[in-house]
Amino acid sequence: MSGRLDLIGLHRPGLEPVSFSLARGECVAVRGPSGAGKTLLLRAIADLDPNDGEVRLNGQRREAMSAPAWRRKVGYLPAEPGWWAESVGEHFADWAAARPQVQALGLPDEARDWPMSRPSTGERQRLALVRALLVDPLVLLLDEPTAALDRGAATAVEQLIGARVEGGLSVLWVTHDEAQAARVARRFLHMEGGRSWVAA
Amino acid sequence: MTGYIALGYGDLALGSLLILTNVGLSLALQLGVHWRFLVAAVRMVVQLALMGLVLSTLFSLVSPLWTSLAAVAMVAFAGREAAARQDRRLAGLWAYGLGSSSMLMAAALVTVFALTTALRPHPWYDPRYAIPLLGMILGNTMTGVALGLNGLTSGLASRRAAVEARLMLGASRREALAPVVRQSLRNALMPIVNTMSATGVVALPGMMTGQILGGVAPEEAVKYQILILFLIAGGTGIGAVAAVLGGAFRLTDHRHRLRLDRLAK
Numbered sequence: 519m520s521g522r523l524d525l526i527g528l529h530r531p532g533l534e535p536v537s538f539s540l541a542r543g544e545c546v547a548v549r550g551p552s553g554a555g556k557t558l559l560l561r562a563i564a565d566l567d568p569n570d571g572e573v574r575l576n577g578q579r580r581e582a583m584s585a586p587a588w589r590r591k592v593g594y595l596p597a598e599p600g601w602w603a604e605s606v607g608e609h610f611a612d613w614a615a616a617r618p619q620v621q622a623l624g625l626p627d628e629a630r631d632w633p634m635s636r637p638s639t640g641e642r643q644r645l646a647l648v649r650a651l652l653v654d655p656l657v658l659l660l661d662e663p664t665a666a667l668d669r670g671a672a673t674a675v676e677q678l679i680g681a682r683v684e685g686g687l688s689v690l691w692v693t694h695d696e697a698q699a700a701r702v703a704r705r706f707l708h709m710e711g712g713r714s715w716v717a718a
Numbered sequence: 719m720t721g722y723i724a725l726g727y728g729d730l731a732l733g734s735l736l737i738l739t740n741v742g743l744s745l746a747l748q749l750g751v752h753w754r755f756l757v758a759a760v761r762m763v764v765q766l767a768l769m770g771l772v773l774s775t776l777f778s779l780v781s782p783l784w785t786s787l788a789a790v791a792m793v794a795f796a797g798r799e800a801a802a803r804q805d806r807r808l809a810g811l812w813a814y815g816l817g818s819s820s821m822l823m824a825a826a827l828v829t830v831f832a833l834t835t836a837l838r839p840h841p842w843y844d845p846r847y848a849i850p851l852l853g854m855i856l857g858n859t860m861t862g863v864a865l866g867l868n869g870l871t872s873g874l875a876s877r878r879a880a881v882e883a884r885l886m887l888g889a890s891r892r893e894a895l896a897p898v899v900r901q902s903l904r905n906a907l908m909p910i911v912n913t914m915s916a917t918g919v920v921a922l923p924g925m926m927t928g929q930i931l932g933g934v935a936p937e938e939a940v941k942y943q944i945l946i947l948f949l950i951a952g953g954t955g956i957g958a959v960a961a962v963l964g965g966a967f968r969l970t971d972h973r974h975r976l977r978l979d980r981l982a983k
Contacts, residue, residue: 600879
Protein backbone atom coordinates (compact mmCIF):
# COMPACT_ATOMS: atom_id res chain seq x y z
CA MET A 519 0.00 0.00 0.00
CA SER A 520 1.44 3.35 -0.99
CA GLY A 521 0.14 6.73 -1.92
CA ARG A 522 0.75 9.52 -4.37
CA LEU A 523 -0.33 12.87 -3.02
CA ASP A 524 -1.27 15.72 -5.36
CA LEU A 525 -1.87 19.28 -4.21
CA ILE A 526 -3.51 21.51 -6.80
CA GLY A 527 -3.76 25.16 -5.75
CA LEU A 528 -4.21 24.30 -2.08
CA HIS A 529 -4.59 27.53 -0.10
CA ARG A 530 -5.98 29.20 2.99
CA PRO A 531 -5.36 32.56 4.71
CA GLY A 532 -1.60 32.73 5.37
CA LEU A 533 -0.85 30.13 2.72
CA GLU A 534 -0.49 31.06 -0.96
CA PRO A 535 -1.73 28.41 -3.42
CA VAL A 536 0.52 25.34 -3.40
CA SER A 537 0.69 22.92 -6.32
CA PHE A 538 2.94 20.03 -5.67
CA SER A 539 3.11 16.24 -5.96
CA LEU A 540 4.56 13.72 -3.58
CA ALA A 541 5.37 10.43 -5.32
CA ARG A 542 4.75 7.00 -3.82
CA GLY A 543 7.47 6.18 -1.32
CA GLU A 544 9.06 9.61 -1.63
CA CYS A 545 10.27 11.78 1.25
CA VAL A 546 10.28 15.53 0.62
CA ALA A 547 11.73 17.94 3.18
CA VAL A 548 9.86 21.20 3.84
CA ARG A 549 12.15 24.06 4.80
CA GLY A 550 11.77 27.70 5.63
CA PRO A 551 11.94 30.19 8.50
CA SER A 552 9.47 30.19 11.39
CA GLY A 553 6.14 31.64 10.33
CA ALA A 554 6.67 30.66 6.70
CA GLY A 555 3.43 28.64 6.73
CA LYS A 556 4.91 25.13 7.03
CA THR A 557 2.53 24.05 9.80
CA LEU A 558 -0.41 25.71 8.01
CA LEU A 559 0.43 23.65 4.92
CA LEU A 560 0.51 20.35 6.82
CA ARG A 561 -2.72 21.17 8.66
CA ALA A 562 -4.41 22.13 5.40
CA ILE A 563 -3.40 18.82 3.78
CA ALA A 564 -4.71 16.91 6.81
CA ASP A 565 -7.92 19.00 6.47
CA LEU A 566 -7.72 20.23 10.05
CA ASP A 567 -8.45 23.86 9.14
CA PRO A 568 -10.82 25.24 6.50
CA ASN A 569 -8.94 25.39 3.20
CA ASP A 570 -9.57 25.58 -0.52
CA GLY A 571 -8.10 23.93 -3.56
CA GLU A 572 -7.72 20.32 -4.48
CA VAL A 573 -5.93 17.49 -2.72
CA ARG A 574 -5.85 14.00 -4.23
CA LEU A 575 -4.55 10.70 -2.96
CA ASN A 576 -3.83 8.18 -5.74
CA GLY A 577 -6.02 10.34 -7.96
CA GLN A 578 -8.98 10.27 -5.60
CA ARG A 579 -10.29 13.63 -4.38
CA ARG A 580 -10.13 14.22 -0.65
CA GLU A 581 -13.80 15.22 -0.53
CA ALA A 582 -14.76 11.81 -1.96
CA MET A 583 -14.04 10.24 1.40
CA SER A 584 -15.01 11.18 4.95
CA ALA A 585 -12.55 13.37 6.86
CA PRO A 586 -11.76 10.62 9.43
CA ALA A 587 -11.04 8.16 6.59
CA TRP A 588 -8.81 10.77 4.92
CA ARG A 589 -6.82 11.36 8.11
CA ARG A 590 -6.26 7.63 8.59
CA LYS A 591 -4.64 7.57 5.14
CA VAL A 592 -2.86 10.91 5.40
CA GLY A 593 -1.45 11.09 8.94
CA TYR A 594 -0.18 14.27 10.55
CA LEU A 595 2.25 14.47 13.46
CA PRO A 596 2.28 17.99 14.95
CA ALA A 597 5.33 19.49 16.63
CA GLU A 598 3.56 19.31 19.98
CA PRO A 599 1.32 16.25 19.88
CA GLY A 600 -1.76 16.06 22.10
CA TRP A 601 -2.70 13.45 24.68
CA TRP A 602 -6.19 12.79 25.95
CA ALA A 603 -5.79 10.03 28.57
CA GLU A 604 -4.02 9.67 31.92
CA SER A 605 -1.39 7.12 30.96
CA VAL A 606 0.80 6.51 27.91
CA GLY A 607 -0.64 3.06 27.20
CA GLU A 608 -4.23 4.30 26.93
CA HIS A 609 -3.29 6.17 23.76
CA PHE A 610 -2.45 2.93 21.97
CA ALA A 611 -5.19 0.52 20.96
CA ASP A 612 -2.65 -2.28 20.63
CA TRP A 613 0.52 -1.92 22.69
CA ALA A 614 1.88 -5.23 21.45
CA ALA A 615 1.94 -3.79 17.93
CA ALA A 616 3.57 -0.60 19.23
CA ARG A 617 6.25 -2.34 21.32
CA PRO A 618 8.86 -3.04 18.59
CA GLN A 619 8.77 0.56 17.36
CA VAL A 620 8.73 1.99 20.88
CA GLN A 621 11.86 -0.02 21.63
CA ALA A 622 13.46 0.83 18.31
CA LEU A 623 13.13 4.49 19.31
CA GLY A 624 14.96 3.84 22.58
CA LEU A 625 11.99 3.84 24.94
CA PRO A 626 11.36 1.05 27.45
CA ASP A 627 8.39 -1.32 27.36
CA GLU A 628 7.36 0.02 30.78
CA ALA A 629 6.55 3.35 29.12
CA ARG A 630 3.09 1.88 28.64
CA ASP A 631 2.34 2.39 32.34
CA TRP A 632 3.82 5.87 32.64
CA PRO A 633 1.45 8.66 33.65
CA MET A 634 1.36 11.36 30.95
CA SER A 635 3.16 13.73 33.32
CA ARG A 636 6.30 11.60 33.06
CA PRO A 637 7.53 11.55 29.43
CA SER A 638 9.74 14.46 28.34
CA THR A 639 8.97 16.51 25.22
CA GLY A 640 11.31 14.30 23.18
CA GLU A 641 9.78 11.10 24.54
CA ARG A 642 6.31 12.38 23.74
CA GLN A 643 7.36 13.16 20.18
CA ARG A 644 8.63 9.62 19.69
CA LEU A 645 5.54 8.06 21.30
CA ALA A 646 3.30 10.18 19.07
CA LEU A 647 5.26 9.05 16.01
CA VAL A 648 4.64 5.41 16.91
CA ARG A 649 0.98 6.22 17.55
CA ALA A 650 0.67 7.83 14.10
CA LEU A 651 2.49 4.95 12.35
CA LEU A 652 0.19 2.35 13.93
CA VAL A 653 -2.75 3.75 11.96
CA ASP A 654 -0.78 2.62 8.87
CA PRO A 655 -1.12 5.79 6.81
CA LEU A 656 -0.13 5.98 3.14
CA VAL A 657 1.21 9.50 3.58
CA LEU A 658 2.72 10.96 6.74
CA LEU A 659 3.08 14.69 7.42
CA LEU A 660 5.81 15.32 10.00
CA ASP A 661 6.27 18.67 11.76
CA GLU A 662 9.76 18.84 13.28
CA PRO A 663 9.60 15.29 14.64
CA THR A 664 13.14 15.39 16.05
CA ALA A 665 13.24 18.99 17.32
CA ALA A 666 13.47 17.94 20.97
CA LEU A 667 15.70 14.89 20.43
CA ASP A 668 19.40 14.31 20.95
CA ARG A 669 21.51 13.07 18.05
CA GLY A 670 21.09 9.36 18.86
CA ALA A 671 17.34 9.50 19.22
CA ALA A 672 17.02 11.61 16.08
CA THR A 673 18.99 9.02 14.14
CA ALA A 674 16.67 6.27 15.42
CA VAL A 675 13.67 8.29 14.21
CA GLU A 676 15.28 8.87 10.81
CA GLN A 677 16.00 5.16 10.47
CA LEU A 678 12.49 4.11 11.48
CA ILE A 679 10.87 6.51 9.02
CA GLY A 680 13.44 5.67 6.35
CA ALA A 681 12.49 2.00 6.59
CA ARG A 682 8.81 2.88 6.21
CA VAL A 683 9.59 5.09 3.22
CA GLU A 684 11.35 2.14 1.58
CA GLY A 685 8.19 0.15 2.26
CA GLY A 686 6.21 2.71 0.25
CA LEU A 687 5.23 5.38 2.80
CA SER A 688 5.26 8.92 1.36
CA VAL A 689 6.50 11.59 3.75
CA LEU A 690 6.41 15.37 3.90
CA TRP A 691 9.00 16.26 6.55
CA VAL A 692 9.25 19.76 8.02
CA THR A 693 12.70 20.39 9.46
CA HIS A 694 14.92 23.31 10.39
CA ASP A 695 17.99 21.10 10.32
CA GLU A 696 19.65 21.38 6.89
CA ALA A 697 21.84 18.35 7.45
CA GLN A 698 18.78 16.31 8.36
CA ALA A 699 16.88 17.57 5.31
CA ALA A 700 19.79 16.44 3.11
CA ARG A 701 19.87 13.03 4.83
CA VAL A 702 16.18 12.19 4.55
CA ALA A 703 15.11 13.82 1.29
CA ARG A 704 16.24 14.40 -2.26
CA ARG A 705 13.65 17.04 -3.07
CA PHE A 706 12.85 20.12 -1.00
CA LEU A 707 9.82 22.33 -0.69
CA HIS A 708 10.93 25.82 0.32
CA MET A 709 8.50 28.13 2.06
CA GLU A 710 8.67 31.79 2.94
CA GLY A 711 5.94 34.24 3.79
CA GLY A 712 3.22 31.72 2.91
CA ARG A 713 4.69 31.05 -0.56
CA SER A 714 6.35 27.84 -1.59
CA TRP A 715 8.54 26.49 -4.38
CA VAL A 716 10.20 23.16 -5.09
CA ALA A 717 13.97 22.65 -5.43
CA ALA A 718 16.03 19.57 -5.99
CA MET B 719 -54.78 26.88 57.87
CA THR B 720 -53.05 29.46 60.04
CA GLY B 721 -53.31 33.16 59.25
CA TYR B 722 -51.07 35.04 56.84
CA ILE B 723 -49.18 38.03 58.25
CA ALA B 724 -49.14 40.87 55.71
CA LEU B 725 -46.06 43.11 55.65
CA GLY B 726 -46.31 46.90 55.79
CA TYR B 727 -43.83 49.32 54.21
CA GLY B 728 -42.59 50.16 57.68
CA ASP B 729 -41.60 46.51 58.16
CA LEU B 730 -39.54 46.66 54.95
CA ALA B 731 -37.93 49.92 56.00
CA LEU B 732 -36.92 48.26 59.24
CA GLY B 733 -35.49 45.30 57.33
CA SER B 734 -33.50 47.62 55.08
CA LEU B 735 -31.53 48.70 58.15
CA LEU B 736 -29.55 45.47 57.62
CA ILE B 737 -28.46 46.75 54.21
CA LEU B 738 -27.37 49.99 55.80
CA THR B 739 -25.44 47.96 58.38
CA ASN B 740 -23.55 46.25 55.56
CA VAL B 741 -22.87 49.59 53.91
CA GLY B 742 -21.55 50.88 57.23
CA LEU B 743 -19.34 47.79 57.58
CA SER B 744 -17.97 48.30 54.07
CA LEU B 745 -17.06 51.88 54.93
CA ALA B 746 -15.57 51.02 58.33
CA LEU B 747 -13.50 48.12 57.00
CA GLN B 748 -12.67 49.88 53.70
CA LEU B 749 -14.10 47.04 51.62
CA GLY B 750 -14.97 49.48 48.85
CA VAL B 751 -18.28 47.79 48.05
CA HIS B 752 -20.67 50.18 49.80
CA TRP B 753 -21.73 51.94 46.61
CA ARG B 754 -22.27 48.71 44.66
CA PHE B 755 -24.11 47.27 47.62
CA LEU B 756 -26.52 50.19 47.69
CA VAL B 757 -27.07 50.12 43.95
CA ALA B 758 -27.72 46.36 44.01
CA ALA B 759 -30.20 46.71 46.87
CA VAL B 760 -32.04 49.54 45.13
CA ARG B 761 -32.08 47.56 41.87
CA MET B 762 -33.51 44.56 43.67
CA VAL B 763 -36.28 46.64 45.26
CA VAL B 764 -37.20 48.40 42.01
CA GLN B 765 -37.07 45.18 39.95
CA LEU B 766 -39.23 43.27 42.39
CA ALA B 767 -41.71 46.13 42.75
CA LEU B 768 -42.07 46.25 38.96
CA MET B 769 -42.38 42.47 38.87
CA GLY B 770 -45.17 42.71 41.44
CA LEU B 771 -47.00 45.17 39.21
CA VAL B 772 -46.45 43.07 36.10
CA LEU B 773 -47.60 39.92 37.86
CA SER B 774 -50.81 41.49 39.25
CA THR B 775 -51.64 42.77 35.78
CA LEU B 776 -50.90 39.40 34.19
CA PHE B 777 -52.90 37.54 36.83
CA SER B 778 -55.92 39.75 36.29
CA LEU B 779 -55.73 39.45 32.49
CA VAL B 780 -55.25 35.64 32.22
CA SER B 781 -54.44 36.19 28.56
CA PRO B 782 -52.47 33.56 26.61
CA LEU B 783 -50.87 36.33 24.54
CA TRP B 784 -49.59 38.39 27.49
CA THR B 785 -48.57 35.30 29.43
CA SER B 786 -46.46 34.00 26.55
CA LEU B 787 -44.98 37.46 25.96
CA ALA B 788 -43.93 37.59 29.61
CA ALA B 789 -42.44 34.11 29.26
CA VAL B 790 -40.47 35.10 26.16
CA ALA B 791 -39.17 38.20 27.93
CA MET B 792 -38.02 36.04 30.85
CA VAL B 793 -36.21 33.65 28.51
CA ALA B 794 -34.60 36.60 26.74
CA PHE B 795 -33.19 37.94 30.02
CA ALA B 796 -32.03 34.47 31.01
CA GLY B 797 -30.28 34.10 27.64
CA ARG B 798 -28.44 37.36 28.16
CA GLU B 799 -27.41 36.33 31.65
CA ALA B 800 -26.21 32.89 30.49
CA ALA B 801 -24.14 34.50 27.71
CA ALA B 802 -22.64 36.96 30.19
CA ARG B 803 -21.42 34.08 32.34
CA GLN B 804 -19.22 32.63 29.57
CA ASP B 805 -15.46 33.12 29.76
CA ARG B 806 -15.21 32.24 26.06
CA ARG B 807 -18.29 33.01 24.05
CA LEU B 808 -19.40 31.68 20.68
CA ALA B 809 -18.99 34.31 18.00
CA GLY B 810 -21.94 36.22 16.60
CA LEU B 811 -25.57 35.47 17.32
CA TRP B 812 -24.73 31.98 18.53
CA ALA B 813 -23.44 33.31 21.88
CA TYR B 814 -26.90 34.48 22.74
CA GLY B 815 -29.05 32.30 20.50
CA LEU B 816 -27.82 28.87 21.53
CA GLY B 817 -28.27 29.41 25.27
CA SER B 818 -31.63 31.13 24.82
CA SER B 819 -33.10 28.56 22.46
CA SER B 820 -31.93 25.67 24.66
CA MET B 821 -33.52 27.30 27.70
CA LEU B 822 -36.68 28.18 25.82
CA MET B 823 -37.10 24.60 24.69
CA ALA B 824 -36.26 22.98 28.03
CA ALA B 825 -38.24 25.38 30.24
CA ALA B 826 -41.27 25.41 27.93
CA LEU B 827 -41.32 21.63 27.70
CA VAL B 828 -41.10 21.11 31.44
CA THR B 829 -43.48 23.93 32.37
CA VAL B 830 -46.16 22.78 29.95
CA PHE B 831 -45.67 19.22 31.17
CA ALA B 832 -46.30 20.30 34.77
CA LEU B 833 -49.25 22.51 33.83
CA THR B 834 -51.00 19.82 31.84
CA THR B 835 -50.35 16.86 34.15
CA ALA B 836 -49.69 17.54 37.84
CA LEU B 837 -51.14 21.02 38.36
CA ARG B 838 -53.89 21.38 35.75
CA PRO B 839 -55.09 24.93 36.48
CA HIS B 840 -58.03 26.38 34.49
CA PRO B 841 -57.10 27.52 31.92
CA TRP B 842 -53.85 25.56 31.77
CA TYR B 843 -51.84 28.70 30.93
CA ASP B 844 -53.17 30.57 33.99
CA PRO B 845 -50.26 32.98 34.66
CA ARG B 846 -50.64 32.56 38.43
CA TYR B 847 -49.18 29.08 37.95
CA ALA B 848 -47.34 29.34 34.65
CA ILE B 849 -45.15 32.38 35.38
CA PRO B 850 -43.81 31.45 38.84
CA LEU B 851 -43.23 27.89 37.67
CA LEU B 852 -41.38 29.05 34.58
CA GLY B 853 -39.34 31.46 36.69
CA MET B 854 -38.12 28.74 39.01
CA ILE B 855 -37.36 26.29 36.22
CA LEU B 856 -35.71 28.94 34.08
CA GLY B 857 -33.47 30.18 36.88
CA ASN B 858 -32.00 26.74 37.42
CA THR B 859 -31.92 25.76 33.75
CA MET B 860 -29.95 28.93 33.13
CA THR B 861 -27.30 27.84 35.63
CA GLY B 862 -27.05 24.44 33.95
CA VAL B 863 -26.86 25.88 30.44
CA ALA B 864 -24.28 28.49 31.45
CA LEU B 865 -22.09 25.93 33.25
CA GLY B 866 -22.41 23.43 30.42
CA LEU B 867 -21.52 25.90 27.68
CA ASN B 868 -18.69 27.37 29.71
CA GLY B 869 -17.28 23.90 30.32
CA LEU B 870 -17.51 23.13 26.61
CA THR B 871 -15.88 26.28 25.27
CA SER B 872 -13.14 26.52 27.89
CA GLY B 873 -12.60 22.74 27.79
CA LEU B 874 -12.17 22.71 24.02
CA ALA B 875 -9.90 25.75 24.08
CA SER B 876 -7.63 24.29 26.76
CA ARG B 877 -7.68 20.72 25.41
CA ARG B 878 -7.41 21.62 21.76
CA ALA B 879 -4.24 19.56 21.20
CA ALA B 880 -5.82 16.47 22.78
CA VAL B 881 -9.01 16.79 20.73
CA GLU B 882 -7.11 17.36 17.50
CA ALA B 883 -4.80 14.42 18.29
CA ARG B 884 -7.82 12.13 18.18
CA LEU B 885 -9.14 13.75 15.02
CA MET B 886 -5.75 13.26 13.38
CA LEU B 887 -5.82 9.57 14.19
CA GLY B 888 -9.11 9.25 12.34
CA ALA B 889 -11.65 9.77 15.13
CA SER B 890 -14.98 11.40 14.25
CA ARG B 891 -15.83 14.74 15.81
CA ARG B 892 -18.24 12.95 18.11
CA GLU B 893 -15.55 10.59 19.42
CA ALA B 894 -12.95 13.34 19.69
CA LEU B 895 -15.19 15.70 21.63
CA ALA B 896 -16.80 13.07 23.86
CA PRO B 897 -14.55 13.57 26.93
CA VAL B 898 -15.06 17.35 26.92
CA VAL B 899 -18.79 17.02 26.26
CA ARG B 900 -19.16 14.55 29.14
CA GLN B 901 -17.22 16.75 31.53
CA SER B 902 -19.28 19.83 30.60
CA LEU B 903 -22.54 17.98 31.14
CA ARG B 904 -21.32 16.70 34.50
CA ASN B 905 -20.49 20.29 35.50
CA ALA B 906 -23.93 21.39 34.37
CA LEU B 907 -25.80 18.74 36.35
CA MET B 908 -23.79 18.92 39.58
CA PRO B 909 -25.60 21.94 41.12
CA ILE B 910 -29.05 20.32 40.89
CA VAL B 911 -27.66 17.04 42.27
CA ASN B 912 -26.13 18.95 45.18
CA THR B 913 -29.33 20.92 45.70
CA MET B 914 -31.44 17.79 45.87
CA SER B 915 -28.99 16.14 48.26
CA ALA B 916 -28.90 19.09 50.64
CA THR B 917 -32.56 20.12 50.45
CA GLY B 918 -34.45 19.40 53.65
CA VAL B 919 -31.30 18.76 55.63
CA VAL B 920 -29.14 21.81 55.21
CA ALA B 921 -31.41 24.13 53.30
CA LEU B 922 -35.12 24.88 53.27
CA PRO B 923 -35.98 26.00 49.75
CA GLY B 924 -37.30 29.53 49.38
CA MET B 925 -40.47 28.45 47.63
CA MET B 926 -41.45 26.03 50.35
CA THR B 927 -40.59 28.50 53.09
CA GLY B 928 -42.70 31.08 51.26
CA GLN B 929 -45.69 28.79 51.11
CA ILE B 930 -45.37 27.93 54.80
CA LEU B 931 -45.11 31.62 55.72
CA GLY B 932 -48.18 32.13 53.55
CA GLY B 933 -50.11 29.71 55.75
CA VAL B 934 -49.92 26.46 53.76
CA ALA B 935 -49.54 23.26 55.81
CA PRO B 936 -45.94 22.03 55.71
CA GLU B 937 -46.77 18.62 54.23
CA GLU B 938 -48.58 20.34 51.34
CA ALA B 939 -45.70 22.76 50.81
CA VAL B 940 -43.29 19.84 50.78
CA LYS B 941 -45.23 18.10 48.00
CA TYR B 942 -45.04 21.23 45.88
CA GLN B 943 -41.36 21.54 46.57
CA ILE B 944 -40.67 17.94 45.54
CA LEU B 945 -42.53 18.44 42.28
CA ILE B 946 -40.65 21.68 41.63
CA LEU B 947 -37.29 19.99 42.17
CA PHE B 948 -38.24 17.22 39.75
CA LEU B 949 -39.18 19.85 37.18
CA ILE B 950 -35.98 21.80 37.79
CA ALA B 951 -33.88 18.65 37.41
CA GLY B 952 -35.67 17.79 34.16
CA GLY B 953 -35.33 21.30 32.75
CA THR B 954 -31.65 21.53 33.67
CA GLY B 955 -30.89 18.19 32.05
CA ILE B 956 -32.74 18.92 28.81
CA GLY B 957 -31.41 22.48 28.57
CA ALA B 958 -27.80 21.55 29.29
CA VAL B 959 -27.80 18.64 26.82
CA ALA B 960 -29.31 20.81 24.09
CA ALA B 961 -26.86 23.66 24.70
CA VAL B 962 -23.73 21.50 24.99
CA LEU B 963 -24.54 19.29 21.99
CA GLY B 964 -25.51 22.39 20.00
CA GLY B 965 -22.24 24.03 21.00
CA ALA B 966 -20.23 20.93 20.08
CA PHE B 967 -21.96 20.92 16.70
CA ARG B 968 -21.16 24.60 16.15
CA LEU B 969 -17.51 24.26 17.20
CA THR B 970 -16.87 21.48 14.67
CA ASP B 971 -17.80 21.14 11.00
CA HIS B 972 -18.80 18.55 8.41
CA ARG B 973 -15.12 17.75 7.72
CA HIS B 974 -14.68 16.87 11.40
CA ARG B 975 -12.49 19.87 12.16
CA LEU B 976 -12.31 21.64 15.49
CA ARG B 977 -13.50 25.19 14.74
CA LEU B 978 -12.28 27.33 17.63
CA ASP B 979 -12.28 30.22 15.16
CA ARG B 980 -16.02 30.28 15.84
CA LEU B 981 -15.38 31.48 19.38
CA ALA B 982 -15.48 35.23 19.92
CA LYS B 983 -11.99 36.71 20.00
